[in-house]
Amino acid sequence: MSPPVRLTAAPPPTARVRAPGKVNLSLRVGPVQDDGYHPLVSVFQAVALYEEVTATQARPGSGLSLTVDGPQAVLVPTDETNLAWRAARLLAEHTGVEADVALHVRKGVPVAGGMAGGSADAAAALVACDALWETGVPRSDLLDLAARLGSDVPFCVLGHTAVGTGRGHLLTPAMTRGEFHWVFGASERGLSTPAVYARFDELTQGGAAPVGLDDDTALMQALRAGDPTALGAALHNDLQEAALSLRPELGRTLDIARETGALGAIVSGSGPTVAALARSRQHALAIAATWTAEGAADAVWTTTGPAGGARQLT
Ligand SMILES: C[C@@](CO)(OP(=O)(O)O)[C@H](O)COP(=O)(O)OP(=O)(O)OC[C@H]1O[C@@H](n2ccc(N)nc2=O)[C@H](O)[C@@H]1O
Numbered sequence: 001m002s003p004p005v006r007l008t009a010a011p012p013p014t015a016r017v018r019a020p021g022k023v024n025l026s027l028r029v030g031p032v033q034d035d036g037y038h039p040l041v042s043v044f045q046a047v048a049l050y051e052e053v054t055a056t057q058a059r060p061g062s063g064l065s066l067t068v069d070g071p072q073a074v075l076v077p078t079d080e081t082n083l084a085w086r087a088a089r090l091l092a093e094h095t096g097v098e099a100d101v102a103l104h105v106r107k108g109v110p111v112a113g114g115m116a117g118g119s120a121d122a123a124a125a126l127v128a129c130d131a132l133w134e135t136g137v138p139r140s141d142l143l144d145l146a147a148r149l150g151s152d153v154p155f156c157v158l159g160h161t162a163v164g165t166g167r168g169h170l171l172t173p174a175m176t177r178g179e180f181h182w183v184f185g186a187s188e189r190g191l192s193t194p195a196v197y198a199r200f201d202e203l204t205q206g207g208a209a210p211v212g213l214d215d216d217t218a219l220m221q222a223l224r225a226g227d228p229t230a231l232g233a234a235l236h237n238d239l240q241e242a243a244l245s246l247r248p249e250l251g252r253t254l255d256i257a258r259e260t261g262a263l264g265a266i267v268s269g270s271g272p273t274v275a276a277l278a279r280s281r282q283h284a285l286a287i288a289a290t291w292t293a294e295g296a297a298d299a300v301w302t303t304t305g306p307a308g309g310a311r312q313l314t
């Protein structure tokens with residue numbers, strides 16, 4: 001007699017995807033347009049701090065659900081306003097698939113920190129659901145859907161280093177050599193991106209100079225040469241003054257980084273995370289230790305860039 005066969009249900013199909021956070025090596029902001037957006041020229045670099053989204057097939061008719069974990073999970077909505085949820089919904093509408101899926105988001109990027117953590121979740125959710133549902137959406141369509149979710153989302157799909165124009169969503173990959181060492185100092189309290197743009201409008205009285213690609217020639221050359229000293233000198237952020245006027249204490253975080261020999265220090269995007277470029281991994285650890293000792297940031301990360309874009313892990 002053959003032994004009894006134990007039947008166990010196969011686990012539901014899943015797809016796990018990670019997508020990177022970013023720092024704007026250069027962020028040049030033009031005057032606000034009628035649609036409320038600002039024309040940008042920005043050089044984005046993806047860094048090796050990742051968001052991870054797991055999409056698990058749910059029972060037919062059960063719809064979408066979402067959970068979040070990570071140190072700042074309480075700050076993140078778990079309803080239809082979450083960018084990962086919106087991404088899954090948009091892909092389902094685009095492909096005609098029923099969105100019966102459980103999403104789990106593991107946060108590794110500061111929330112509301114100017115590092116595109118929510119955008120990375122949207123990018124990862126698009127790629128994860130496309131894999132789970134086997135919808136095979138072409139890359140260019142995926143980037144169009146990404147742009148509908150937020151200006152930074154296409155870059156989180158693409159990763160590496162790229163120049164963004166338009167709202168920041170039209171991307172051209174940039175040539176870089178080597179690896180750059182970064183330190184990020186995050187705040188417990190985030191800054192709202194629209195509030196920082198609004199303060200920029202106040203400070204410039206709506207009359208910011210038009211932006212062009214020529215202003216970043218030295219920065220692009222530094223990236224091509226893999227020259228961190230030249231890159232540090234070329235870092236630029238037009239939103240920095242606005243972020244500093246909303247959070248003056250960030251000035252001290254920038255000063256401490258410079259006093260500790262950072263090759264450059266800027267507010268990351270709309271802030272309030274501060275990014276410092278270090279000479280080496282050891283130097284990055286020294287800046288991180290100084291920020292921690294001085295209480296200049298609530299949480300500190302050392303990492304490297306450029307990092308790859310949204311990628312399926314399992
Ligand atoms: C400032 C930047 C720099 O990369 O990112 P963060 O530093 O916040 O991550 C981006 O421009 C943020 O991109 P993202 O967070 O995707 O913005 P969106 O969802 O598209 O827009 C949110 C709001 O930001 C403002 N906005 C965004 C992009 C843009 N080119 N002009 C704008 O004025 C608008 O007020 C808009 O309503």
Ligand SMILES: Nc1ncnc2c1ncn2[C@@H]1O[C@H](COP(=O)(O)OP(=O)(O)O)[C@@H](O)[C@H]1O
Pocket residue numbers: 075076077081082083084105110111112113114115116117118119121122190191193270271
């Ligand atoms: N998946 C998500 N992760 C984080 N924040 C999200 C997410 N979806 C929506 N949000 C909302 O977007 C805001 C900004 O998100 P985030 O992308 O972390 O910051 P930033 O735009 O500064 O890079 C948060 O305060 C939160 O309310």
